[in-house]
Amino acid sequence: MERFNALIKKDGSGRLTIIEIPFNAKEVFRKSRGAIYVSGTINSIEYRSKLLSRGSGKFVMVLDKAMQKSIGFDGQDMTVNITMSSEDLEAVAGEPDKIADVTCGLDVLTAIKTRQSIRKFTAKPVSGDMVSAILYAGMCAPTAKNKRPYHFIVIRDRCVLSMLAQQNSNAAMLEFSAGAIIVCGDKSREGIKEFLYADCAAAAQNILLCIHGLGLGGVWCGVVPNSDWRKLLIGQLALPNKLEPISVIAFGWPDEEKELCPRWETAKVHYDKW
Numbered sequence: 001m002e003r004f005n006a007l008i009k010k011d012g013s014g015r016l017t018i019i020e021i022p023f024n025a026k027e028v029f030r031k032s033r034g035a036i037y038v039s040g041t042i043n044s045i046e047y048r049s050k051l052l053s054r055g056s057g058k059f060v061m062v063l064d065k066a067m068q069k070s071i072g073f074d075g076q077d078m079t080v081n082i083t084m085s086s087e088d089l090e091a092v093a094g095e096p097d098k099i100a101d102v103t104c105g106l107d108v109l110t111a112i113k114t115r116q117s118i119r120k121f122t123a124k125p126v127s128g129d130m131v132s133a134i135l136y137a138g139m140c141a142p143t144a145k146n147k148r149p150y151h152f153i154v155i156r157d158r159c160v161l162s163m164l165a166q167q168n169s170n171a172a173m174l175e176f177s178a179g180a181i182i183v184c185g186d187k188s189r190e191g192i193k194e195f196l197y198a199d200c201a202a203a204a205q206n207i208l209l210c211i212h213g214l215g216l217g218g219v220w221c222g223v224v225p226n227s228d229w230r231k232l233l234i235g236q237l238a239l240p241n242k243l244e245p246i247s248v249i250a251f252g253w254p255d256e257e258k259e260l261c262p263r264w265e266t267a268k269v270h271y272d273k274w
């Protein structure tokens with residue numbers, strides 16, 4: 001984490017209120033490309049922001065009106081004390097050690113072609129390392145502008161799994177799954193709803209493929225907007241307003257074998273135009 005004093009001031013155009021970052025954020029936060037998201041405190045008030053590049057390793061942080069008000073900025077240059085961490089760097093630093101040890105023998109095309117929804121599970125538990133590897137697969141999915149607006153809530157508690165199963169017949173398999181991963185979208189990080197859902201769907205599919213690749217089974221349970229189940233999830237998981245539960249993925253060791261059905265549909269393919 002970086003600590004420094006800096007000036008809050010108007011930029012050259014007079015339109016933006018900015019803080020000039022007194023170091024090369026790209027180097028310090030080891031971010032060779034893409035946006036740098038930072039969080040920390042300004043005079044002990046929490047913030048989260050994206051740094052704007054001004055070229056040649058110089059970066060600024062723009063303060064919105066709400067933040068200016070919280071800090072008491074009245075338009076006159078003001079020195080503040082700042083703590084700043086890169087969210088991406090923290091994510092990498094916190095990576096569980098054993099993820100690298102978890103591998104699977106399936107090539108990607110075979111995994112894609114043989115994955116099927118599994119809704120029956122044995123009682124065998126799934127190791128924490130496997131769950132970490134599955135979450136990591138979710139975090140490797142593409143996201144619009146690399147905003148990575150997802151959060152994953154892992155549920156292992158049998159009482160919670162059972163309660164969720166009983167309140168939604170389409171998710172009855174949670175009663176016997178080893179666990180569930182709730183993929184939630186952060187609306188404050190991705191304001192375009194379609195992108196938020198697309199990003200979380202990509203993460204969910206990576207998660208399902210990883211589950212399958214590890215020899216486990218899983219199924220995606222949809223969360224219907226405005227449904228009682230969605231409300232139940234929000235309450236049970238104590239989700240803040242900014243988080244939308246988007247999918248619930250039940251997983252465990254499979255207790256069913258399914259025949260692969262053909263999936264190629266020529267009528268769905270179009271070349272150059274409809």
Ligand SMILES: Cc1cc2nc3c(=O)[nH]c(=O)nc-3n(C[C@H](O)[C@H](O)[C@H](O)COP(=O)(O)O)c2cc1C
Pocket residue numbers: 115116117118119170171219220221222223
């Ligand atoms: C958005 C979405 C919502 C889904 N919701 C449920 C669900 O609530 N319960 C369930 O058993 N399966 C659910 N599924 C799984 C589908 O039923 C399944 O993917 C589909 O039947 C194709 O079968 P396959 O996954 O074996 O290829 C959902 C899948 C998606 C993508």
